[in-house]
Amino acid sequence: MWHTLDMIECATIVSSLGTLAMAICSLYQLRRSQRDSFLPILSLDDVERASSGVYRLQVRNYGTGPALNVRIQIHIHEKPLQAVTSFQGHRFHVCHVATNEVKEILLSTTTPLSNEMKLNIDYECIRHRHFASDIPLHDFVPLENEESIH
Secondary structure, eight states, rough: OHHHHHHHHHHHHHHHHHHHHHHHHHHHHHHHHHHHTTTTOOEEEEEEEEETTTEEEEEOOOSSOOOEEEEEEETTTTEOEEEEEETTTTEEEEEEEEEOOOEEEEEEESOOOOEEEEEEEEEETTTTEEEEEEEEEEGGGGOOHHHHHH
């Protein structure tokens, strides 16, 4: 037979277990929120042909955290091409783009633009999560033979 004291003790234990479960769920949500609060979102806003084989890229970080170790390459058939990237006259292999920052980057290559060329942008956030995207260059810049038609 249950005594009043036994029921109160059981109710206290059940209440404590429920509180513990809620605390664990809250901790999980807090850690997830902190992890996602510094997420960079790099966007290629514009690409224009500055001269033959030189492209001016406008890269912006719309995210809430910095984009670190940003690497920009031209790929053709999944293989990187020889290209030189520069920012404000200085060559670089990787750069960083802060939150809400816009960088105008020059990309130089001796290979003529083709339909198979893709711009590969690879970067990571401060939590060391990697992000990458392949963007067809001909979506931004018309091929040389298309320019002569228009």
